[in-house]
Amino acid sequence: MNPFSFFSRVSGYAVAIDDFFFALVALSILVTAIVFALLIGFCVRYRAGSPHSGGPRPGLELEITWMVATFFLFLFVFWWAASSELQALHAPAGTLDIHVVAKQWMWKAQQPNGIREINEIHAPIDTPVRLIMTSQDVIHSMFLPALRIKQDVLPDRYTYLWFTAKKAGAFHLLCTQFCGTEHSRMTGRLVLMTPQDYARWSSTQQPSQSMAAEGETLFRSLGCSGCHGPNSSVHAPDLTGIYGHAVQLSSGRTITADDAYIRDSILLPKRDIVAGYQPVMPSYQETVSEDQIVSLIAYIKSLSDEHALNAKGERK
Amino acid sequence: MSEVSRALHEPWPSLARQKEAVSFGVWAFLASEVLFFGGLFLAYTVYRNLYPHGFVAAARETEIFFGTFNTGVLMTSSLTMAVAARAAEGGMRRLTFWCLSATGALGVVFLIAKGFEYHDDIVNRLVPGPNFKLHEQGAEIFWAFYWIATGIHAIHLTVGIVIVGTFAVMLRRRAAPLAGPRYEGAALYWHLVDIMWIILLPLLYLVGRAT
């Protein structure tokens, strides 16, 4: 596995962060050196008995000067930091989505074609990859130090990380939100491969069913098609093509049908009712596991034209 | 020893200054109480925003009769407390004593009524848990707030009753001077407890009642 390093180079983003970091280090060393030099220098030059003691000191002008200079310097650093953050804010179009479920004390990952991994995530380089993460119990945190990224993983909610790596290799994956007894053992590997190697790896691990096909089976066996199917007598929203589209709710709000919305609809159906429908859908909270939800979402996604959507789920 | 000199404590140079300081100190304490309840109200606001239907359904289960009765009791007690503080200022020993006692008694009436209300709530399965009555999302959280908020309020009220009762008893036994800062301080505290209730009333009892 690649060692932890001060100089990552695993993604363009990581390089940008390291550059910013070292600029701040240089600034800090400079300021620290000045402060130490002045403190020690003054103690020497103005020691008791020195002829230089006493006399006028600079006044308000100096005070104001360094107040303003400090303020603008800090503002500049904030601007540098904020622009880095804003650039990395939204994942680009067409990410390769990998679902991650964290639990005490392991990581479970599910590739788009259904391959399951434990404590390991394989991903291609030169491709925008998005991790869609949730926890089965307490708050964990996915830390990929080589990529300089981290995101807390919460129960009953999806959080996201995205990256475009440019260097292949195996890198550390760590949990960084204290999660109980074996928190420090909840580590793993991020295995980055060239797209060709990744494709080859995926095909050798082909599961019996893709995630979407698995989701379709569940959709029937759990009774979803009973109401949401085309021949149902129950007035329920048609799920064809809804993924990534705007949905109007009975409260008047309009939201986008993304992974989180679909998950909520399965577990907390009374929360956001689609306009024009009655709140009759039962909750599947006791019946479905997180893994099954991921498969169901994959199925519902497959009912939409995926290529026409960007990663945020909006029509291009 | 004169009343004034009995009331005066170290390190105060004068009783007037001491009374000013006690008022000031109690106001500072009230500020901390506002932040304390404020945290609770913030949490309530967040969830009310997230689960409007659940909160409406849940609040409909509160007993408006008790809520109204208790509000009347508490506001009356604030009146008697205010009169007690004014009477102490004016040197009227008996009026102070009777008003302090009335305040404490009304506080006890509040707690007794609250006890009956709690009994009804428990019988109606409004304690969050496996047996909880409602199924709307957020209803259980509302009722968690109900128990926590009214419980904390009741604890504050009990402390107030003990303080007021103690002052009344000490006054009766002439063990405490009328001229001191304690009555003003107690009044400030009592009014805070009342104000917290007045905020709790609409939050707990009046959600969705108009519709």
Place this chain on the structure above:
Amino acid sequence: MTDIALDRLPQAEPHPSYLTEGHTVASWLLTTDHKRIAVLYVLSITAFFFIGGLAISVVRLELLTPHGAFLTDEEYNRLFTLHGIVMVWFFLIPSIPTTFGNFLLPLMIGAKDMAFPRLNLISWYLFVFAGLMALYTVIIGGVDTGWTFYTPLSTFYANGNVIAAAAAVFISGFSSIATGINFITTTHMLRAPGMHWTRLPLFVWSIYATSLVMVLATPVLAMSLLLIVAERWLGLPIFNPANGGDPLLFQHLFWFYSHPAVYIMILPAMGVASEVLACFARRRVFGYTAMIFSMMSIAVIGFLVWGHHMFVAGQSPYANLVFSFLSFIVAVPSAIKVFNWTATLYRGSITLKAPLLYVMSFIGLFTMGGLTGLFLASVPIDIHVHATYFVVAHFHFIMVGGTVSAFFAALHFWWPKITGRMYPDAWAHYGAMTMFLGFIVTFLPQFIIGYEGMPRRYHVYPEQFQPYNVISTVGALILAVAYLLPLFYLTWSLKYGKLAGNNPWQATGLEWQTTSPPPKENFEHTPVVTEEPYFYEYETHEGKGS
């Protein structure tokens, strides 16, 4: 410095003072004298300092090897939690305010005692009661959630004694609030004639600003703890996602207190620095008014930055930007203070006594720690270093390099006033230098492994990080020596130290105008103040701002 004088021998009959006013245990345990209460606090917080220090010594020994040596995961987790809880609430928060704040506030403003002397004693009892509850929690097995009590770990999944720990901290909060109310009222109501607000020593201003934060922030912590106890003990759902609750809400409530809490820890230290610098430079503090504005700004803006602890928690990215911006703003007044302290030495007449050495340590380490705060305020860097040793190093630079150094500075500066005795200068110098060295060796390596990616709260860690962990542990041992040293020579000085006299440092300030130790009522006659503060002999009196 090494006079062998007759007044170095133990005195049979010291002159009457607050120390001799009653010799029974009851006279101490039922005292309402702020000076005796301060001494009671010194003893209590010292005990907790060593308890918290012992816990982390065991942790650092365990971290010598990457795979764990003699502790189980559970034991390790409970030890670092113990360290955090004890050090934050039973050492740092009370440290300077309840000891030097209590002792000096009335003296510095020319008062006979605090506004509410009996409340002051109650504060101490609440603190001790809370402390005993914390020790009880340790004895029955401890708690394993980290000092931050995040839900749903603390409410549902933790095996440790969360409720007992939360109760102990809750009660300590009452002590804090009561102390804060006492200090604020005292400052407003008991200043001696002529002691205008603009003549107050900066230490008084720092205690005042700290008290405002204590009174307004601590109740929110109380509510957060109460809610997790309600959820864990009574099953009342507040943060549980299964019932629709939001675990992030706990984090907001918790950090709304816990960020201002760090300003409770640093503001008094800043006050100490100003007092000591002015005395040993023989000049007034540079920019007195700016120093006051800085401290008050830190107190206010400090309430607005709590979200910087939650950049990766799941908060909106736009909230992240706002909190980031405000975190940069709050750093400005601190930077101004560093410049002003440095400028105070300019054209002074400096003697390098022990208190000044500790304050120099404070300024240097606080500057380094503060600069790393800029790293953490930058969202992209924080995303990388959050929950790593980089953060651990940052806050230890401020809290230990900063606050603890200042605490020792205060101890060495006001020891003659409090006890009437001088300590041996040479030993105090060794102690200060050892502390600075030990500190750097312990915590500088942690920045390095932090940026590389070593997470905090890790019992076992990737082998690559072992060398720096070993260095850090060696540093911790050096620090332990530095902390134990004063225990010996200061205790020695109580019996054998030279008598101090009223004003051994020739300092300004009303506390130095009375005897050492002071009499019970502080002053024989109420002082009347006519001078500006810090009217040292090298001042040229050419106006404010210099």
